[in-house]
Amino acid sequence: DLFRAITAALADGPLKGRRVLVTSGPTHEPIDPVRYIANRSSGRQGTAIAEALRDLGAEVTFVTGPADAARPQGVRVVEVETAMQMREAALAALPADAAVFTAAVADWRVAQPSDQKIKKSPDGLPMLDFVENPDILAEISQMKQGRPALVVGFAAETQEVEANAIRKRTRKGCDWVVANDVSPGTGIMGGTENAVVVVTEAGAETWERMGKGEVARRLAQRVAEALG
Amino acid sequence: DLFRAITAALADGPLKGRRVLVTSGPTHEPIDPVRYIANRSSGRQGTAIAEALRDLGAEVTFVTGPADAARPQGVRVVEVETAMQMREAALAALPADAAVFTAAVADWRVAQPSDQKIKKSPDGLPMLDFVENPDILAEISQMKQGRPALVVGFAAETQEVEANAIRKRTRKGCDWVVANDVSPGTGIMGGTENAVVVVTEAGAETWERMGKGEVARRLAQRVAEALG
Numbered sequence: 001d002l003f004r005a006i007t008a009a010l011a012d013g014p015l016k017g018r019r020v021l022v023t024s025g026p027t028h029e030p031i032d033p034v035r036y037i038a039n040r041s042s043g044r045q046g047t048a049i050a051e052a053l054r055d056l057g058a059e060v061t062f063v064t065g066p067a068d069a070a071r072p073q074g075v076r077v078v079e080v081e082t083a084m085q086m087r088e089a090a091l092a093a094l095p096a097d098a099a100v101f102t103a104a105v106a107d108w109r110v111a112q113p114s115d116q117k118i119k120k121s122p123d124g125l126p127m128l129d130f131v132e133n134p135d136i137l138a139e140i141s142q143m144k145q146g147r148p149a150l151v152v153g154f155a156a157e158t159q160e161v162e163a164n165a166i167r168k169r170t171r172k173g174c175d176w177v178v179a180n181d182v183s184p185g186t187g188i189m190g191g192t193e194n195a196v197v198v199v200t201e202a203g204a205e206t207w208e209r210m211g212k213g214e215v216a217r218r219l220a221q222r223v224a225e226a227l228g
Numbered sequence: 229d230l231f232r233a234i235t236a237a238l239a240d241g242p243l244k245g246r247r248v249l250v251t252s253g254p255t256h257e258p259i260d261p262v263r264y265i266a267n268r269s270s271g272r273q274g275t276a277i278a279e280a281l282r283d284l285g286a287e288v289t290f291v292t293g294p295a296d297a298a299r300p301q302g303v304r305v306v307e308v309e310t311a312m313q314m315r316e317a318a319l320a321a322l323p324a325d326a327a328v329f330t331a332a333v334a335d336w337r338v339a340q341p342s343d344q345k346i347k348k349s350p351d352g353l354p355m356l357d358f359v360e361n362p363d364i365l366a367e368i369s370q371m372k373q374g375r376p377a378l379v380v381g382f383a384a385e386t387q388e389v390e391a392n393a394i395r396k397r398t399r400k401g402c403d404w405v406v407a408n409d410v411s412p413g414t415g416i417m418g419g420t421e422n423a424v425v426v427v428t429e430a431g432a433e434t435w436e437r438m439g440k441g442e443v444a445r446r447l448a449q450r451v452a453e454a455l456g
Contacts, residue, residue, distance in 0.1 A: 117387075
């Protein structure tokens with residue numbers, strides 16, 4: 001992998017000189033010093049995409065939550081924990097020619113995480129007030145100035161995958177949405193394969209089930225074509 | 229480590245022929261197919277204790293949540309995710325001569341995890357109903373029949389460590405409580421060292437800060453003395 005990273009850096013890939021932001025992994029949103037809310041995400045698809053873009057010559061900034069997958073070589077890695085931190089790191093990585101948002105960002109966070117461990121109390125259950133997290137994909141998709149030429153969102157769905165992806169593309173204002181079905185039966189979440197629907201302005205394409213590395217290479221190729 | 233496991237199996241340690249249950253790691257409580265609530269726990273202290281007990285000749289059943297630490301060799305490993313599953317696996321591991329509960333079990337779970345990914349809705353925030361999880365330590369400490377001769381609980385505290393541990397011992401009905409201060413500043417949570425207060429019927433002992441392996445060896449030695 002290091003060999004490929006060095007080769008890519010020396011080679012004249014189609015993304016040579018292009019800056020690409022990739023977000024990856026879950027976010028962890030603290031409840032108190034010992035508890036948090038998390039999204040299931042191994043970070044494998046995001047890592048594979050960062051590697052594939054790097055292999056085509058791109059300068060990749062890889063903003064990752066606490067993911068299990070080993071960090072990609074030959075890219076700039078920025079480690080974050082929460083959605084708020086991920087937003088800050090993503091904005092700091094701009095300007096970029098393209099941005100690929102694979103991270104499974106928590107939609108909500110606890111409004112006031114406790115400084116102290118919340119104890120069980122006799123009258124029972126904790127009251128958690130949630131507030132909405134920043135929508136990083138929508139924010140960067142809708143930038144008036146300095147928007148990356150190509151913004152790609154990911155969607156983890158458990159039903160109506162294509163219809164939800166088409167709606168998501170419009171709602172967020174991004175260029176493409178790559179949607180996958182993460183229902184427990186599929187083995188996709190945390191697994192090594194993916195089956196995606198790619199929604200662009202031209203419509204929806206269903207890719208057959210393949211390794212996450214292959215999804216990444218095809219997508220990186222498409223990014224290179226789009227940036228021209 | 230494998231070498232030590234084999235050596236221990238062949239040796240006549242003080243815990244030869246003794247069955248010990250060790251729980252370890254966090255639990256993950258699902259919100260929906262992609263979100264969950266977790267406790268911070270690397271599983272390092274629990275793993276070290278299982279290894280130390282094994283090295284003294286015990287037959288260890290190691291019930292672990294989804295922890296980062298590599299699983300111990302030479303013990304029976306049972307992998308679980310939720311508190312409900314951990315309870316079931318712990319009860320299934322009885323009878324045992326001793327039980328050491330190092331796991332960071334979630335106090336609460338979501339009452340009705342959603343089968344489908346919860347979508348952001350215009351009127352905003354998710355309503356999560358929590359229910360209390362079974363208290364595995366209290367349940368096994370208070371068994372009328374088949375209670376392990378020695379039951380050891382762990383307490384992760386962020387304030388009044390000793391006072392909370394003394395109260396916890398009485399409330400749960402266990403024999404010992406090993407309490408540590410997991411405040412963010414200490415570096416203990418997720419780290420390699422621990423500073424514990426051991427509360428027994430005789431009172432509270434403060435152990436100086438030391439490696440988690442050393443805490444484990446001292447504790448295993450004490451378990452061996454207690455079982456006689």
